[in-house]
Amino acid sequence: MTGQVRGVQLARLLGQWHALPGRRRSPDYAALAGAVRGLLADGRLPLGVRLPAERELAEALRISRTTVTAAYRQLRETGHLASRRGAGSWTMLPGNHRVASTGLWTPLDDREMIDLGVAALAAPPQLLAAARAAAEDLPRYLGGAGYHPTGIIELREAVADGYTERGLPTSADQIMVTSGTQHALDLVLRLALAPGGSVLVESPTYPNALAALAGRRARITTHGLAADAGGWESDLLLGSLRQTRPKLAYLIPEFQNPTGHLMPASLRERVVAAAHAVGTDLVIDESFVDLPLDGTELPPPTATFDRHSRVISIGGMSKPYWGGLRIGWVRASAPQVQRLAAVRVGVDMASPVLDQLVAVHLLADAKAIVADRRTQLAAQRDALLGALAHRLPDWRVTVPRGGVTLWAELDGPVSSALARAAEEVGVRLAPGPRFGLDGTLERFLRLPFTLPAADLVEAVGRIAAVRYDLDRTGRQRWREPAVIA
Template identity: 50%
Template sequence: MRFLGAAQVARLTDVPAEARPYYRALADAVRALILDGRIPVRVRMPAERHLAETLGVSRTTVTAAYDLLRERGYLESRQGSGSWTALPDPASTADNPWLSTGQDGLIQLHTAAPPAPSALREVMAEAVEDLPRYGMGNGYDPMGLPVLRERIAARYTARGLATRPEQILVTTGSQHALHLAMSLLAGPGDAVLVESPTYTHAIDVARHRGARLVPVGISHEGWQADLVACALRQSAARVAYLMPDFQNPTGALMDDATRAAVAGAARRTDTMIVIDETWAELDLDGDDDGGHAPMAAFDTDNRMVTIGSASKLWWGGLRIGWLRAGTALIRRLAVRRAAVDIASPVLEQLTVARLFDRMEETRAERLRGLRASRATLVAALRERLPAWRFEVPRGGGSLWVRHDSASAVSLCEAAATRGVRLAAGTWFGLEGTLEGYLRVPYTLPPAVLEEAVERIAAARERGPAAGGLPADALVPMI
């Protein structure tokens, strides 16, 4: 194993003696060097005592820095063998914002989750009235209630994609849908193409399957069809996971020409495509009728599986999602789900079916709220943080922001001590990339967003708040 001497680490980190707290500045410097590749992974670090002597600080200070690096996943240690550099598992490190329960009193900007629509209470009351007629059965319908599948199929048809109820499988949220699709389509060692950046939980699912991730970069301008085609061909990808409709986190929208080109490339490489349409209904600047046709409208040989969800259009607490595909593939997916949860809750399905009946009203309410919140967030960021760069997306629920701080994770920790939880760009990339970005959602009310930006600006300018939450208390491990 390669190793670094204390003098080499001191020269590379170059932490000013007046830095406060020194241990955190030292840990941040080492972490940045690992992410930049200037300190490779699996390199042995100097002993704490030797580094402390070289830096002219106490051994306790270096120990605290090493402890923080281990907590974040950038250092591994073994008794008698020393410590060596590593890269964290995004699903389990202590600074993972997705592990927050939301019960800590912080403004939750780490998740793009809108509140429930005003009609929810009335709709749920109507669903409760519907419930007795379903009580005579056993309550298990692996495909989903026919009344809901009919409405989902009708909505696809209205959007320009002819769909029958037999092509719909109701799931317990979109994450469940993604797990089902990936478990059927991808196995250990299979290449899975993903966008970079991409939805962090999609990365987790692919890794859980033992797949080999193949990133293809996108930006606010969107996808380059030739790069996607090249990546599919060179990697022999078994599956591609794409978000063509207000991509999370960039907000990019794939145009029809690119959709057709990507569909053609997938046919040539025999790649299945999992399409995530979680945000597809939220076109803030387009037509009020839902805008563009679904990606699967370009599918000519049943190689696309589409994921939909009630979480962004209506409310995440309903935990209802769905899959749309060819009837044969839907039946295979329904059989596979029996090992997971058998069926989705009846009351929630009835509620979502009722919400589909009020699509025009509830969708208009959601669009009005997101437009107001987006305008507020954009104005606040431009006023308080003018050096930050972003493009305003046509739809979706978040801004993909290029910040001007040295470390996204350190900025997130400082913001947390001032009452705001943020998600660093690293959680949407592979192997610690995208350090220079933040995803900032506009799913909260305008007044809350204004307050959040004020606190973020204070964190950027003045660092962690005195008396704020300690680093090890920012994200409870649950």
């Protein structure tokens, strides 16, 4: 058991549970049980948490205890709740579920699901050839133990060359290879952030980064991003750094996830200067740096403006290449890399040699692979934009100049309800509140354009249909979600 949720807390999470599609065709208890299942599916209600007593929840929702009793009974029947007389009821999941790549629990038999919860591409065709070439290279490593805490030298040199080509001179000693970008972030946090340390993040931001910070019990403050193309309010961001003086700031300046914003060079320079002045280390996530679209010219890397080893850059192969190739990296000063290696020994020792060799061959063909990816993503983005303009014209979307996601402002605070409804018609969504801290962002939805255009158009059609059904429920109008300070 991880804790207990009180009646008023669960009521706040449930929101307008009675306004789900099909509400008129199902009794109250079924709608309530479905809403709880939805909270479990999108990760907003943890597993193993004790739910409030039936009477307490009934009072919080202002419904009859009989309705709550029936809802709990249905949740037990579907395998989402375990109860013991006199002890309470705990959330769980039925045995035919797994953890999806989003970190969410999903059914095993979901092959027909259009998954818009994952912002990642399928593998490029060049991957097989790279894997064969890597297998041919492998014998020269087999005589050793296979542990390379900072990574094999060929890959570190290839990654360093990439930074140098971007205008940031880098040596292999400044690179540490990790098992994906998320692993890179975890190691940096282990090194640079004591449990309970203060961190500044953007809002919205990458949910798995928030999960990593929660694992360190970080005290998080946020800088709210504007919905328009500008993104960062420079004076507010710099003011947040100076006022809160966090130990770390986690930022995504290249095609920010989920908004797609691109931070200008002038603000990058000012952020680095402000961070140095207040003693803040900057963790810069460059996951999308290889994916500018429409000929967008990238500003210099944020670390270009660093003169005091305040900037630690992390990146990887998941977005431009393939998420199944668990290769990421950290770029930092050489002494920081050595300290990271010492921290890593207590975690996973080293990344797989074969995967690193595959990465070496992919990076050798990077220009062709990434060019194809950009062309593919631009076409899919435009297909998604066209479908949204046709089927959901009231939604506001700023066209991103790169990356893989749209951040859509909806026509009402219905993101979580829409995600639950879309699941019923075969579309998986990541609702806005998953990208924040406090249950807000209900007016927003992240829509990746990493699937084929036909799938994106079909998904928008299904979303539009259930969005229409939400309005047909005839229940009380949506209220703005409460802000939790």
